[in-house]
Amino acid sequence: MKPAIEFTDVHKTYGRAGRSSPALDGVTFAVAPGEFAVLTGPSGAGKTTLIKLLMAIERPDRGEIRVVGRDVHRLTTASVPYLRRNLGVVFQDFRLLPEATATENVRLALQILGLRPREVRRRASAALERVGLDRSSHRKRVRALSGGEQQRVALARAIASDPPILLGDEPTGNLDPELSASIIEVLSELAREGTTLLIATHDPAMQRLAPHAKALRLTQGRLTQVDSPRSRLRGAAELIGVEAVA
Numbered sequence: 001m002k003p004a005i006e007f008t009d010v011h012k013t014y015g016r017a018g019r020s021s022p023a024l025d026g027v028t029f030a031v032a033p034g035e036f037a038v039l040t041g042p043s044g045a046g047k048t049t050l051i052k053l054l055m056a057i058e059r060p061d062r063g064e065i066r067v068v069g070r071d072v073h074r075l076t077t078a079s080v081p082y083l084r085r086n087l088g089v090v091f092q093d094f095r096l097l098p099e100a101t102a103t104e105n106v107r108l109a110l111q112i113l114g115l116r117p118r119e120v121r122r123r124a125s126a127a128l129e130r131v132g133l134d135r136s137s138h139r140k141r142v143r144a145l146s147g148g149e150q151q152r153v154a155l156a157r158a159i160a161s162d163p164p165i166l167l168g169d170e171p172t173g174n175l176d177p178e179l180s181a182s183i184i185e186v187l188s189e190l191a192r193e194g195t196t197l198l199i200a201t202h203d204p205a206m207q208r209l210a211p212h213a214k215a216l217r218l219t220q221g222r223l224t225q226v227d228s229p230r231s232r233l234r235g236a237a238e239l240i241g242v243e244a245v246a
Helices: 047-054 080-084 102-112 117-130 147-159 177-192 204-209 229-240
Strands: 005-014 021-031 036-040 062-067 087-090 165-169 196-200 214-219 222-227
Touching: 005 047, 021 047, 021 214, 021 222, 036 047, 036 177, 036 204, 047 062, 047 165, 047 196, 080 087, 087 147, 102 117, 102 147, 117 147, 147 165, 147 177, 165 177, 177 196, 177 204
Parallel strands: 036 196, 036 214, 087 165, 165 196
Antiparallel strands: 005 021, 005 062, 214 222
């Protein structure tokens, strides 16, 4: 089975010659279909750049990026929107319409896909319920919502279309610990249902509450750790001198 997401020796540099700064430096990894991968690293490590490259917002200087087997940066300009239909994305800055309500923001994303009005209403309501947004907030304008509420609307919009791949750039960054835990559980449920997840985060609770997730760590543009649940199990087994169950 082909990986859902695959990076092969990807390089991306910003700035001019002599003053350039590598955002990604030879990054190679793969995420299998239905796998939950958590990408951590300090600010400026390259996490947001990696998400932008996956969405074809930016292009790598070198290397190959594949989404469900397709080379992202060989796609024509006209094909890129069709690629993005496979991706649900939670942006770090939310990218919501401030004068529209929470419900309208989610519905608009579904209407763009051409779904029937009844299906649009059903999916939008279900997604907002799933992320734990209080029903009284569904019809509030986004500008009247708290940062945490806006974050949940952004996640609801990303999952409402049931995309095969979900990308998140700090999806729990504005939430208190209790809400963060509930959103991590939603993400874990999505993975169990077959959605592929790649989540960039500073939230230490993400790895603790999703121990089944593959751990990826970026440091100064380099992937310094690729740790799967199976490899962690093998490591623990070696420490205590037993053989892990396959």
